[in-house]
Amino acid sequence: MxxxxxxxxxxxxxxxxxxxxxxxxxxxxxxxxxxxxxxxxxxxxxxxxxxxxxxxxxxxxxxxxxxxxxxxxxxxxxxxxxxxxxxxxxxxxxxxxxxxxxxxxxxxxxxxxxxxxxxxxxxxxxxxxxxxxxxxxxxxxxxxxxxxxxxxxxxxxxxxxxxxxxxGVQFLDYALFANNLPSELVEKTTFLDDGQVKKLKASFGGTG
Incomplete structure (x- = not known):
């Protein structure tokens, strides 16, 4: 045993x-x-x-x-x-x-x-x-x-x-303003004005 x-x-x-x-x-x-x-x-x-x-x-x-x-x-x-x-x-x-x-x-x-x-x-x-x-x-x-x-x-x-x-990480600011998404689409989807969008794109390195 x-x-x-x-x-x-x-x-x-x-x-x-x-x-x-x-x-x-x-x-x-x-x-x-x-x-x-x-x-x-x-x-x-x-x-x-x-x-x-x-x-x-x-x-x-x-x-x-x-x-x-x-x-x-x-x-x-x-x-x-x-x-x-x-x-x-x-x-x-x-x-x-x-x-x-x-x-x-x-x-x-x-x-x-x-x-x-x-x-x-x-x-x-x-x-x-x-x-x-x-x-x-x-x-x-x-x-x-x-x-x-x-x-x-x-x-x-x-x-x-x-x-x-x-x-993983995704920043909202970069997603909206650090790429080539056309400004007019950002404006329509966020209700921001053209001047503000272009200012933010310039700050974050975006184009369009």
Missing amino acids: FLPILFIFSLLSSSFASVQDFCVADLSLPDGPAGYPCKNPAKVTVDDFVYSALGVAGNTNNLFKVAVTTAFTTQFPGLNGLGLSLARADLAVGGVVPMHTHPNANEVIFMLQGTITAGFISSANTVYLKTLNKGDTMIFPQGLLHFVVNSGKTTALVLVIFSSPNP
Whole structure:
């Protein structure tokens, strides 16, 4: 009786030992729908699970006065296969992350410093708006338009967590004004006047 039990236990132990604990991305191979192929475990080091760039402030000297530093699989190979990614957002005074969506992910933001006004708009056009301070957390459901504005008097620092390794992003301003969609169509579909549309196209690099 004892030997059969020992044999079964041995098989189970062997099976558990063969389970892969992680799949660090092998960035030398092409990315696929399921992520990058796994790096040879013998070549995995602790550095594959450590990423320091989120500790460095980004350059906010731009139109939006914001810097976003990402921690996606291509920068942080240990995230491969885990179904999440991260980012750091630095917003100078008056900085804004304009209306945008993430088609592939829910988003959680955690306030590390400063004060922001953040919100999203549901498919029923209900606005969910809140002023957030240090220690506050807010969720932006997948696919919904949302934004962040630094409404305080100091730089704001936000930690961002996505429920996907590839959240995707589409900014409303760029979608409307940073391409060659004819101005007359933008005007008819947004009810903006010709002067305003052309001014925005000039700001965002659009033509037409």
